[in-house]
Amino acid sequence: MNCIIIDDDETARLIIRQLCNKSKQVNVLEDFSSAISAIKYLNFNEVDLIFLDIYMPSFSGFDFIQTLKSPPKIILTTSDKNFALQAFEYESVIDFLVKPIKEERFNKSLQKVSSVKKIKVTNNTEDSNFMYVNVDKRLVKINIPEVYYVEAKGDYISIKVENKSYLVHSTLKKIEEKLPSSLFIRVHRSFIINITKIIDIEDNSVLIQKGVIPISRSNKSELMKRLNLL
Amino acid sequence: METPNLNYIRELSGGDINFEESILSVLKKEFPKELLIFKENFEQKRFEEVANNIHKFKHKISILGFKKGLDLASDFEKEIKKGNIELYQDFLVILDKIRVYLEKYNPTKV
Numbered sequence: 001m002n003c004i005i006i007d008d009d010e011t012a013r014l015i016i017r018q019l020c021n022k023s024k025q026v027n028v029l030e031d032f033s034s035a036i037s038a039i040k041y042l043n044f045n046e047v048d049l050i051f052l053d054i055y056m057p058s059f060s061g062f063d064f065i066q067t068l069k070s071p072p073k074i075i076l077t078t079s080d081k082n083f084a085l086q087a088f089e090y091e092s093v094i095d096f097l098v099k100p101i102k103e104e105r106f107n108k109s110l111q112k113v114s115s116v117k118k119i120k121v122t123n124n125t126e127d128s129n130f131m132y133v134n135v136d137k138r139l140v141k142i143n144i145p146e147v148y149y150v151e152a153k154g155d156y157i158s159i160k161v162e163n164k165s166y167l168v169h170s171t172l173k174k175i176e177e178k179l180p181s182s183l184f185i186r187v188h189r190s191f192i193i194n195i196t197k198i199i200d201i202e203d204n205s206v207l208i209q210k211g212v213i214p215i216s217r218s219n220k221s222e223l224m225k226r227l228n229l230l
Numbered sequence: 231m232e233t234p235n236l237n238y239i240r241e242l243s244g245g246d247i248n249f250e251e252s253i254l255s256v257l258k259k260e261f262p263k264e265l266l267i268f269k270e271n272f273e274q275k276r277f278e279e280v281a282n283n284i285h286k287f288k289h290k291i292s293i294l295g296f297k298k299g300l301d302l303a304s305d306f307e308k309e310i311k312k313g314n315i316e317l318y319q320d321f322l323v324i325l326d327k328i329r330v331y332l333e334k335y336n337p338t339k340v
Binding site for chain 1: 238244304
């Protein structure tokens with residue numbers, strides 16, 4: 001089982017790493033002192049389990065969970081027992097460990113994780129209309145239905161909303177997974193568009209706001225099927 | 231009166247000296263800085279920040295074996311958010327014990 005550790009306290013990260021090493025059931029891929037750097041990592045890497053501290057400055061563990069569309073299994077760690085009730089509001093949260101974490105309790109927690117086959121993606125983010133993107137080390141909230149289109153630009157994507165564009169270090173494939181297919185469609189290898197924002201279609205291009213977006217031949221028939229044609 | 235100890239860290243290490251030294255060296259490095267920030271925030275009456283500082287101390291206090299000290303930290307964290315500074319001196323005693331202990335700690339004598 002591959003995991004990452006997110007905790008702003010270095011001693012806590014070392015302890016969880018030690019517990020993982022001793023258990024021999026978990027392989028620690030990385031550890032992070034902030035949730036924001038972990039989000040960046042998760043844009044490009046898959047993990048089975050996250051050890052997540054709840055109480056972190058500026059961006060808490062709960063804020064972090066809400067940014068995940070398909071969260072892996074999560075074990076929350078905290079020095080404050082009072083968070084327990086809130087913790088289990090999230091389906092991806094398998095267990096809740098109070099620091100200082102005892103080895104026996106930690107191993108029980110891993111057993112719990114193993115017994116849970118797969119997380120159903122039914123937490124409260126699934127139907128949410130927003131997502132967070134990392135722009136210049138800030139997490140910016142974007143209202144998904146307000147996105148006009150997304151364009152691939154090398155190692156980045158440009159997310160076009162009404163008055164601005166956000167340049168985000170990610171891939172078109174990653175964001176495609178997060179966008180609802182009822183609203184968005186890939187029309188070109190470099191473009192995903194919001195169908196409701198189309199102004200007109202001419203030959204092999206579509207006009208959205210002031211942008212003319214190419215439609216590849218292979219994607220055109222799927223687009224035409226999705227339109228409410230008279 | 232509670233005093234710092236390495237029982238938890240040693241139990242966790244299972245004889246892994248590298249782990250023990252890593253933890254202690256992080257504590258030695260981080261704790262004095264955090265203590266300075268905490269005192270400064272307190273003097274400036276930035277109580278929300280002070281509460282955050284106390285929260286961060288809680289883990290260090292607990293891994294160094296302070297059980298009652300941890301309860302005191304939790305109470306102080308709650309109270310300082312309301313502006314109640316009554317527990318400051320008692321809390322400072324705990325922090326000072328940790329500071330002295332870490333200053334004296336010598337990895338070769340573990």
